[in-house]
Amino acid sequence: MRSTDLSFSLDDLNPSQKDAVTSTEGPLLILAGAGSGKTRVITYRIAYLLEKRKVPPYAILAVTFTNKAAGEMRERVISLAGKRGRPVWISTFHSACVRILRQHVEKLNVSRHFTIADANSSLKLIKDILKEMNVDEKVLSSRRVSWLISRAKNSLVGPENMSELEEVKRDHLLERMVQAYHMYEERLRGSHVFDFDDLLFFTYRLFEEHPDVRKSYEDLLHYILVDEYQDTNHAQYQIIRQLSTHRRNLCVVGDDDQSIYRWRGADITNILSFEQDYPDAKVVSLMENYRSTGHILKAASCLISKNMGRKEKELVAVRPDGLKVLAYSSFDERDEADFISANILDLMRREGFSSKDFAVFYRINAQSRSIEDSLRRQNIPYAIVGGVRFYDRLEIRDLIAYLRFILNPSDWTSFERIINSPGRGIGKVTMDRIRSAADPETTPEGAAKRTVAAGTVNKKTGASLQAFLNTITALREKTELVSLDEFVVCVLEDTGYLPALQSENTDESRTRIENLQEFRTVVDDFLKSEISEESVSGTEKLSTFLDQISLVSDIDSWADKGSTVTLMTLHTAKGLEFPVVFLSGMEEDLLPHYHSQGEPAELEEERRLCYVGMTRSKERLFLTMARRRRLFGKYDNAFPSRFFTDLPEENVEMHQDTPFPIPGLIRKGGIQASAGGETIPISEFHYEPEHVDGEETLPPGTQVRHPMFGVGQVMSVDGSGGEARITVYFPKGGKKRLIAKYANLQVL
DNA sequence: TACATCCTTCTTTTT
DNA sequence: GAAGGATGTA
Numbered sequence: 001m002r003s004t005d006l007s008f009s010l011d012d013l014n015p016s017q018k019d020a021v022t023s024t025e026g027p028l029l030i031l032a033g034a035g036s037g038k039t040r041v042i043t044y045r046i047a048y049l050l051e052k053r054k055v056p057p058y059a060i061l062a063v064t065f066t067n068k069a070a071g072e073m074r075e076r077v078i079s080l081a082g083k084r085g086r087p088v089w090i091s092t093f094h095s096a097c098v099r100i101l102r103q104h105v106e107k108l109n110v111s112r113h114f115t116i117a118d119a120n121s122s123l124k125l126i127k128d129i130l131k132e133m134n135v136d137e138k139v140l141s142s143r144r145v146s147w148l149i150s151r152a153k154n155s156l157v158g159p160e161n162m163s164e165l166e167e168v169k170r171d172h173l174l175e176r177m178v179q180a181y182h183m184y185e186e187r188l189r190g191s192h193v194f195d196f197d198d199l200l201f202f203t204y205r206l207f208e209e210h211p212d213v214r215k216s217y218e219d220l221l222h223y224i225l226v227d228e229y230q231d232t233n234h235a236q237y238q239i240i241r242q243l244s245t246h247r248r249n250l251c252v253v254g255d256d257d258q259s260i261y262r263w264r265g266a267d268i269t270n271i272l273s274f275e276q277d278y279p280d281a282k283v284v285s286l287m288e289n290y291r292s293t294g295h296i297l298k299a300a301s302c303l304i305s306k307n308m309g310r311k312e313k314e315l316v317a318v319r320p321d322g323l324k325v326l327a328y329s330s331f332d333e334r335d336e337a338d339f340i341s342a343n344i345l346d347l348m349r350r351e352g353f354s355s356k357d358f359a360v361f362y363r364i365n366a367q368s369r370s371i372e373d374s375l376r377r378q379n380i381p382y383a384i385v386g387g388v389r390f391y392d393r394l395e396i397r398d399l400i401a402y403l404r405f406i407l408n409p410s411d412w413t414s415f416e417r418i419i420n421s422p423g424r425g426i427g428k429v430t431m432d433r434i435r436s437a438a439d440p441e442t443t444p445e446g447a448a449k450r451t452v453a454a455g456t457v458n459k460k461t462g463a464s465l466q467a468f469l470n471t472i473t474a475l476r477e478k479t480e481l482v483s484l485d486e487f488v489v490c491v492l493e494d495t496g497y498l499p500a501l502q503s504e505n506t507d508e509s510r511t512r513i514e515n516l517q518e519f520r521t522v523v524d525d526f527l528k529s530e531i532s533e534e535s536v537s538g539t540e541k542l543s544t545f546l547d548q549i550s551l552v553s554d555i556d557s558w559a560d561k562g563s564t565v566t567l568m569t570l571h572t573a574k575g576l577e578f579p580v581v582f583l584s585g586m587e588e589d590l591l592p593h594y595h596s597q598g599e600p601a602e603l604e605e606e607r608r609l610c611y612v613g614m615t616r617s618k619e620r621l622f623l624t625m626a627r628r629r630r631l632f633g634k635y636d637n638a639f640p641s642r643f644f645t646d647l648p649e650e651n652v653e654m655h656q657d658t659p660f661p662i663p664g665l666i667r668k669g670g671i672q673a674s675a676g677g678e679t680i681p682i683s684e685f686h687y688e689p690e691h692v693d694g695e696e697t698l699p700p701g702t703q704v705r706h707p708m709f710g711v712g713q714v715m716s717v718d719g720s721g722g723e724a725r726i727t728v729y730f731p732k733g734g735k736k737r738l739i740a741k742y743a744n745l746q747v748l
Numbered sequence: 749t750a751c752a753t754c755c756t757t758c759t760t761t762t763t
Numbered sequence: 764g765a766a767g768g769a770t771g772t773a
Contacts, residue, residue, distance in 0.1 A: 065763070094763055119762075196763060264762065364760050386762090420749095427749045461749095553763060571761045593760050609761080632758070633764040 006051050008080045013037075013044065020284040021045045024053055024223070027278035029271075030253040033315045034300070034615035035291025035577070038253055042227060043073060045251070046088060047080035049223055057087040059222040061243075065231060067092055067556040069575060073227075089221075093236050094551050097199040104206055104213050111192045113543070115408040116550040120397065122146065122184075122195045125413055129183045133176065140173050145180050152181065153197035154233040154265035156204055159185055190440050192410045200235035207242040218246050228575075229254035229274075233265035241277075248278070256311055257304050258612050260571055262605045268309065289315045289615075291577055293322025296621045299651040300614040306646045307604045325614075325652040327586075328624045329640065329660040333367070336626045337374035339657075340582045343622065344380055344565060347580060355381055358565040359578040361613045363591045366631065367584060368567050375565060385568040386554035395501070395512040396519055400549070402491050405444075406475050407542055415444035422500035424464045430457050445469055471495055479538040484545060485523045487538065492516060522549065570613045581617035583610070586625040587638040610643050623652070627660055703748040 010018055017037055020030045021044045032038035046062060049055040064070045070090050077085040089096070098116070106112050117125070126149070127142040152162055159181035168174050188195065194202065207214035224244050226232065229252035232240070244250040252274060259268045275281050289297050294317040301315055330336040340360055347353045360371055365387050375382045390396060398421050401414040408414070420426045433456055438447035448469055452462045471494055478490055492498040498516065501509045526545050536544075555572050566578070570591075585591055592606035614621060629638050640662045647665075654665045 067763095092763070199763090260761080261763090263760080366759060389762095423750075425749065429749080551763065569761060590760090595760060630764095 006048070007082060008044070008047055008051075010044070010048075013040070014288060016284055016286055016288075017041050017044075020286065021048050022052075023282055023284065024049055025249060027248055027274075027281040028251040029229075029274045029278075029281050029283045030251065031283065031285045031287075031311065031313070032253055032255055033285075033287050033289060033313065034255065034258065034612070035289040035297075036286035036315070037288075037290060038227075038255075038286065039073065039076065041286065042225060042253060043076040043080060046073075046077045046225070047085065050081045050084055050088075055223060057084060058089065059220060060088045060225070061096070061221045061223070062088065062090045062225040062227065063093050063096060063240075064090070064227040065092060066553045066575075067095070067551070068553070068558070069227065070095075092551065093232075093239075094196065094199050095547075097203040097239075098547050098551070100203055100217070101194075101199065101206065104210070105202060107210050107213065108202060108206055110189070110202070111410075113408060114192045114194050115404045115411055115414075115543075115546060116199070117188070117193045117195045117413065118391070118397075118400075118550060119196070120392065121193075121413045121417075122188075125187055126180065126184060129180055129187070133179065133183070135176055135180070140176055140180075145177060148177055149181050149184060150195075150197050151265055153195075153201045154235050156201060156235050156238060186440070187412065190410065191412050192408055193413070197235070200233075200239065204235055204239050204242070207239065214242055218243055222247055223249045224251070226250070226252045227254070228258075230256050230259035230268055230271045231261045231266040232270050233261075234267055234270075235265075237267065237270045250278070256309075257307070257608055258574060260574065260605060260609050260612060262601070272309075272311065285313065287313060287315050288318050290318050291618055292317065292615060292621075293319045293619060295321050295324045295651040296614065296617050299325045299621075299647050300611050302648045302651070303607065303614065303643060303646045304611040307607055309601065309604055322619060325621045325623060325647070326655045327644065327652055327662055327665055328622060328655040328658045329662050330624065330626050331628070331659060332635070333370040333585075333626045333629045334374070336584060336624050337370045339624060339655075340371060340584065340622070341374045341378040341380055343582075344375075344580075345378060347620070353580060354563060355565050356563050357579040358582070359573070359576070359580070359616065360565065360567045360582045360584060361570050361573050361616070362567075362584050363570060363593055363609070364585075365569060367590075370630075371567060371584065380565055381563065382565040382567055383558070383562060385558045385566060385572050389554065390515070390518070390557070391549060391552070393512075393515055395515055398497065399488070399492065399516060399519060400546070402495060402497070403488075403542060403546060406472060406479065406491070407539065407546065409443045409445055412444055418495075419444075419468065422496050424468060425461055426465060426468075430461055430465070433457060445472070479542060481538070484527060484538065484541050485520060487542070488520060488523055570609045573616050574612055577616050577618055579618045580620040580622075581613065582622045582624060583613045584624045585629070586610075586623045586641040586644065587629065588641055589638070590629070591641050591643065607643060607646070610641075622655075625662070705748055 010021065013021060014037075017040065020028070020041045024045070030038070030041060032041065042062065046060060049060060050057060062070075062073060064073065070092055074085070074088070074090045077088060077090070091099070101110075101114070102112055105114070123142060123146050126146050130137065130140065130142055130145065148162075148165070148168060151167060152158070152165055155165065157164055159178055162178045162181055163169060163174060168177055171177070188198070207217075221243060224240065226240055231254070240250065240252075252271070254271045256268055256271050259266060259271070262268065275283065292300070297315060297317040297319075304310070328336070328339050330339055344355070344358050347358075348355065362368060362371070368384055368387060372382065372384070391400070398418060401417040405411050405414040405418060416431065419431065430451070434444065434447045434451045437450040437454070438444070442450075448465055451457060452466055452469075455462070457465070475487075475491060475494060478487060482490065498513070501513050501516075523545070526548065554568075558566075558568075570583075589597075591610055592603055596602040596606045614623075623644070625640055626638055628635050630636075644662050644665065649665065652665060654662060
């Protein structure tokens with residue numbers, strides 16, 4: 001096909017990619033395997049719509065999951081199609097919803113000047129509610145309630161229908177949960193605050209209850225594109241449907257093997273049943289992997305093929321085999337980290353890799369510590385993505401709470417956060433008085449004024465409270481008078497926040513001040529960016545700014561330009577690629593994670609997570625584990641991840657220096673490391689038994705046979721007699737906790 | 749009301 | 764092994 005009328009060439013694409021780009025009409029599912037050029041296809045497709053099909057840019061909506069992905073997509077579209085591509089609506093789900101809600105949410109009787117609560121604020125609110133309800137945290141934890149409410153909202157279920165939720169249907173605490181959900185909603189609405197999930201839920205309701213609004217978007221958006229479709233939740237799924245039922249020009253892109261957000265409500269069946277939803281859908285599979293060398297890809301493919309809930313498919317390696325995947329089993333997490341540093345140094349020295357070529361992945365953030373220590377010892381520059389987030393720091397949260405409260409006088413949560421920060425002598429007692437002076441309609445300030453007027457608090461407290469109110473009022477007036485960066489300084493100064501930190505003059509306070517300085521650069525960056533328009537009012541600008549920082553993710557703030565090794569969780573790694581990847585902590589209870597071993601579906605998600613990690617690698621892949629690891633401050637013995645047994649021997653081998661064998665893997669150089677994966681010499685494990693039961697008949701290390709799991713080794717025994725709980729490690733089935741009298745174990 | 753100290757729980761993963 | 768909550772003391 002000649003394409004001289006295009007400013008880019010379709011010849012850069014392989015046949016299926018070309019097919020995906022040019023099939024513009026009707027529902028289309030693009031199954032894009034790891035490394036198959038997905039972003040390329042999406043951006044070419046948008047450019048093709050603009051240039052070939054002459055679609056006006058504002059008629060295209062592309063949604064992704066992170067701002068980073070959206071930003072990159074926009075850049076690449078513009079580089080293909082020129083500035084014509086600029087007005088294309090490329091956004092995250094949440095940002096798109098905010099934009100829609102800011103415009104129309106008043107139709108749902110919600111103020112359009114809402115603020116967005118971060119996860120901390122909403123958890124705090126739930127805590128308060130449970131306390132008011134006299135619910136014991138131990139019986140029903142705020143985290144569980146928060147999770148369930150989130151789950152409900154993602155499933156488009158309000159408090160009145162909560163009993164429909166599978167998770168709680170028969171729970172005897174259902175009534176409490178429903179009540180908590182009701183109260184939570186009441187507080188949020190009274191505060192003109194949305195939580196993350198509300199952004200989706202209310203957009204859905206807006207479209208459902210106001211077909212005219214929905215129609216206006218439907219008429220505008222002729223082409224809709226959804227990236228990472230495998231990670232959409234029900235709410236997102238329905239919103240997409242609402243916008244695309246009429247024109248049906250819906251293109252979804254994803255890979256069921258890379259669905260890793262089930263715990264957050266993502267529904268993998270959205271992608272698996274797309275063809276049932278749209279029987280006339282065209283399906284294009286991109287199954288050529290351009291990223292990884294053969295051994296890496298084959299190992300990863302073999303691993304993922306063990307999952308049941310997936311579309312049968314096989315990625316084809318375009319690149320040559322390269323080197324085998326290397327497994328390393330270390331003594332402890334420090335040893336593991338040192339192995340990683342040593343190999344980084346070695347590869348830099350001998351093969352010319354530079355530090356930015358390396359990534360170290362782990363299952364949980366807590367693992368980063370030992371790796372950081374080792375890298376620091378070796379003077380290897382590194383950057384951590386995620387972890388303790390900038391926006392989660394105490395002083396940053398305080399400042400944001402001030403900004404939110406100035407903007408939204410109904411925001412109780414923010415008010416409570418700032419009222420005594422810095423200390424103003426307003427403690428729990430006064431706060432209780434203020435709260436009891438409020439009815440659902442009063443703002444915190446109204447209630448505070450009433451409290452002062454009623455004279456129920458002592459003079460000094462009253463005066464202090466009044467001074468605080470005056471400061472806020474004055475700041476509110478300043479919003480329109482000074483620029484946003486100056487305004488932030490005013491807030492810090494006028495509220496006494498910064499002066500209080502300065503007079504503290506400790507290491508800690510100096511760090512906090514530095515962080516607040518850093519926040520000012522965030523403001524500056526915002527003011528320089530294109531989202532910030534000159535024409536809008538100060539209030540409007542502050543509002544846009546707060547929206548933006550509420551919706552940033554860890555990965556968004558990662559500048560991959562630096563020359564550092566990158567450390568991040570497996571979840572954050574999705575969508576990225578590195579020449580050399582270390583996947584650390586390949587242990588039972590870590591990957592797969594301890595909490596994911598209940599349901600098979602959860603285990604499959606862990607396997608996908610491992611798959612995502614492996615497929616990030618272009619040239620070299622190391623899988624490392626530690627035989628004992630310190631978690632929660634104490635050492636625990638660890639066992640090789642069951643995922644090792646899913647890996648093919650032809651593509652994976654043990655590093656020649658590995659001190660411990662991993663069942664099923666051959667040591668480099670051809671020495672058989674373990675007897676066919678049948679047993680692990682338990683003597684090689686360092687044991688620190690927590691307690692030794694006098695009557696114990698099964699000391700750790702005893703070989704036992706189980707009718708289902710085969711031969712295994714006893715790790716520990718808890719209790720005695722028939723009720724004893726025995727933990728056994730089975731090379732075939734992983735770690736199992738068994739009750740002695742039912743387990744039917746045969747001692748060998 | 750504020751601050752110190754002890755204790756508990758926590759860690760999956762995050763828009 | 765840290766951070767937040769509960770408890771006790773000034």
